[in-house]
Amino acid sequence: MTELADPDVRAVSPARSRYQSDEFVARLRRRYAAEQRFKYAGMAAIGLASLMLVVLLGSIISQGYTAFQQTSIALDITFDAAEIDPQGTRNPEVLAQANYAKLIRDSLGTVFPEATSRADRRTLSDLLSSGAPFELAMMVRDDPSLVGTTKRVWLTASDDVDQFMKGFIPRNVAETERRVNDVQVAAIDRLASKDSIEKSFNTTLFTAGDSREPELAGIWGAIVGSFMTLAITMALAVPIGVSAAIYLEEFAPKRWWTDLIEVNINNLAAVPSIVFGLLGLAVFLNFFGMPRSAPVVGGVVLALMTLPIIIIATRAALKAVPPSIREAALGIGASPLQTVLHHVLPLAMPGILTGTIIGMAHALGETAPLLMIGMVAFIVDIPGGFTDSATVLPVQIYMWADSPERAFTERTSAAIMILLGFLVLMNGLAVFLRKKFERRW
Amino acid sequence: MTTQTQSRMGATMNAPSALPAVPVKMQARDVKVFYGAKQALKGINLDIQENRVMALIGPSGCGKSTFLRCLNRMNDTIENCRVEGRLTIDGDDIYGRDIDPVQLRARVGMVFQKPNPFPKSIYDNIAYGPRIHGMASHRDEMDEVVQKSLQRAGLWNEVKDRLREPGTGLSGGQQQRLCIARAIAVSPDVILMDEPCSALDPIATAHIEELIDELRENYTIVIVTHNMQQAARVSQKTAFFHLGDMVECDDTEEIFTNPRDERTQGYITGRYG
Incomplete structure (x- = not known):
């Protein structure tokens, strides 16, 4: 407090002039210039990305709209x-x-x-x-x-x-x-x-x-197949993934084996999807003898693929809940499970939902693993059950893109537009749910 | 207000002869706490008397919060935390086999440094504890519990018309009183407060201090504070912690006017801390 009276500190003027020197002003200008350059670089990057998106969408729409x-x-x-x-x-x-x-x-x-x-x-x-x-x-x-x-x-x-x-x-x-x-x-x-x-x-x-004749071919069979597959994926991946994440994040002791599991889950998220298809082929078709081309097998394979995504997203969402909420609940005698179910999970819900829907969107657009389990077959009938032969939207697109008829070209683009439409819908749902469940704390 | 509090406190201070008769609520004997290899508490002996306010003071990192968190086993949630020695409440061993931490935390409530209401309505903030402990079987009973808790916490008149509004929408001081009401709602015997006023402005702090003094009638209170004036204002007993040791514990007046240890002397006169 008494330093103000100190003679050293009173000699302010030379120190202040240092910030007014030409050298300092020049350096300040350089700092602003760097900031401007960075801003322009960022704007250029966004512009370029938008341009690519426009080109992509433009080419698909211009090629596909005639198919309607x-x-x-x-x-x-x-x-x-x-x-x-x-x-x-x-x-x-x-x-x-x-x-x-x-x-x-x-x-x-x-x-x-x-x-x-x-x-x-x-x-x-x-x-x-x-x-x-x-x-x-x-x-x-x-x-x-x-x-x-x-x-x-x-x-x-x-x-x-x-x-x-x-x-x-x-x-x-x-x-x-x-x-x-x-x-x-x-x-x-x-x-x-x-x-x-x-x-x-x-x-x-x-x-x-589907049909060999382009004018008779439709996407409905693939849409139904996709949604049956996704239903299985969701029924398996969401409860298992969320429970696993809750256990790992809230209950599991920090030991070498939980670290090992964590590393493995993170790595699983990066495994090429076709590997999951090979696994499905070897385990579900060849070992368990489940039906080929069926949504139930596709759903299980995609669930395996989506699990790490959901677990990682859920853990991140749980981590983001402030510890003070846990302390508050524990402090008035809530059991650890009550703390999680009543307080932590509701607060983590927006994040969990977003992660889940992104995982589902991922699964909706997945092709490679489904090729491995035979969902690439030419199937004319609309699937009526989870064990019927079916195909899915992205695989249908893949098959149409492979067809020689000129009329399939526009139908391929149209199918891509429909698939993108569903993805936009799902992401819209994610945004809506996040807004709906978001709470302040 | 301050003079009022002081005069009321003075009245209890003036009757030291009554103190030995006060039963001991909680007792610590040679309590040692380790975080992994690091020892945070080096053998604490302390008696906490019923219906008294015990203030724990000391410089940062001295272990007073650690000790507080032993009293309701909040340290259990910290990985690698190990507690040795004997801690009792009404003679029951807190770390014994037959005491469940969940049950214990209902008996020993806690108010935290930062107000942490649940992101729910004011009503639900209070009702949550009684609900999970099955303390109110129907709505009317619950309404009564909520009203009584809010009244005791001195918040009822401010919030009675907006019980359905989120608790997070209150001011900082109101939020902290809401947290106190929430702790009271489960009828604990002891309330632990970990620097409850450090995030509040002086007026809200005065409110809380007044409240603490009123709560003493029904509850045993242990409060950790960095503010020595606060300790002097609200507590009857003060314990000074330093580097994991409990240096000195005595009547608050004694500690602040006539400390026996020179470390206590140094701390309360502001030489360090």
Whole structure:
């Protein structure tokens, strides 16, 4: 206190002038300049990252948005009773087995009477999807009174016509260089002039399973497969992961073996995912004989992969709860378990949820381990249970990207958009839950 | 206020002849505490009398908080912490087999240095302890426990209209009284306070000191403090700790006016600490 009277300290002026010297001012300016440079570098990094994101999203969307539309062709179909149901019994089995392809051929014959040769008629039939007769069969099954009438119906066009309509198959090249020949081009033009060909929203993409024909292929089977797999993953990984983290963080004594476990968990999080697939193949398929391509096996494998992520996130969230809360609860006689369940866990919840959802999003986008356990199979049916054969979204994308048809290119991008949509949804959920459960202390 | 407290304290000080009759609530005999290889307490002997305030003073790192935390076994939560010697409450060995730490902590409540209310409503902060100990079977009983605890802690009039609001929204001093109310709610015999006013402003501190003096009627209180004026104001007995030893324990007046050990003398006159 008495130092103020000290003569040494009173000699302030020379010391102060040191901070006003040219050298000091120059150094100060250099410090500010360094700060500015750092700021610009950071802004440049963010700009570059944003640009890459825009390029990525832009290329996917520009390639994929056309897949949400599908060309269809309107034909006046005569549901000839003699052809469909000669006995007149309206027996569904008979109705289902009728030759609907012939109805389509007859209808095309009336629209294009000039096409008499067998080759031309076949070429015209190829305008329509190979699934078109099946669509007619479904109509008759749903409404047997159609038999004996003539009705204008919209039928799915083949993928080549669809691509032609979308402009991916150019008109002005030699006939041999495009998949739509001159006869078909003329026919499409004729249909267009009669407003009998148009693009509409592609519901098939969202309701159908996989198919070899792009116009009949849909993502629904993969979505169902993905969600069954994720359900198994979540049911296994969340309770096990959270319990393990609580034990390790709150109860386990600090010994060499807990350190060992911790190191191993951290390393497991960095193990390439295909290794988990190999493990699943060796243990679940070969040893336990579980079904191939099934969501239950996929879910177990992804749960093994997600466990370390959830454990690490949960431990971090538990660590972040201030120790004063634990002391407060223990201090009034709460048991250690009550302390954790009543006070620590609720406070750690936002962090745990975020970690869990990020782990789940990770699992949703995982491909490699599922290839190993056979979820890469070509599966047309929508899976009806956890042991049915199924595939998942990223694997579906992988398989479509591998298909040669031009129409699968846009569907691949569309599937990527759908997958990204689900990921955005899950991350949005994580943000929402974090905001909802966040509490001050 | 200060004069009031002092005069009230003076009244108890003036009757030293009554002190021997006061029963001993807690007793420490040759208590040694080790953190791993490091010894924090070197054999403490101390008697804590019932319905008295015992102040533990001493420079930082002298072991007074460590000793306090032995009294309700909060040291159990610290890895590598080992306690030797004998500590009793009402003759029961605190570290004995038949005493459960959870049960003990309900008997020996604690108030911490930094106010640490749960991030819940004021009501739930108080009700939590009675609820887990099954002390109130239905709502009315619980309401009564909450009201009584808050009244004893001198907080009722300030919060009675906002019991559903979060306890963390109160001021620092109110939060600390809330923590005291929370400790009272489980009806402990002893309340341990670890520098309860060090994070508070002088007015809030005065409030708490007043409260401590009132609580003495029903509870035995052990308070660790860095503030010697505070020790002088609120306590009847003072123990001076230094480097893991309990140097001197006597009536507060004796310690502050006539210390026997020169280390105590040095500390209370501000030569170190």
